[in-house]
Amino acid sequence: MLDREGSFKDVFGLFGGADVATQGKVVEGFNEAAVKNFELGALKGFIHTKIGDGPRVLTDAEALLNSDGFPKSSA
Numbered sequence: 001m002l003d004r005e006g007s008f009k010d011v012f013g014l015f016g017g018a019d020v021a022t023q024g025k026v027v028e029g030f031n032e033a034a035v036k037n038f039e040l041g042a043l044k045g046f047i048h049t050k051i052g053d054g055p056r057v058l059t060d061a062e063a064l065l066n067s068d069g070f071p072k073s074s075a
Contacts, residue, residue, distance in 0.1 A: 027033065038044050066072050 064072060
């Protein structure tokens with residue numbers, strides 16, 4: 001949960017304790033109008049799935065990744 005609107009908890013200290021919401025900057029030339037702004041607590045997405053039998057191991061023909069964990073080549 002966010003403490004205040006615009007706050008970001010840097011739990012891993014990746015930003016050196018700086019307030020990311022006030023000190024974070026976008027790259028020069030970035031079009032901020034291209035990004036949707038959501039109100040605090042807004043629903044940002046909805047995933048619709050059907051109820052099934054749960055996770056299962058796929059056959060090699062069904063799998064999207066090869067045995068090394070990389071995406072299969074479609075060529």
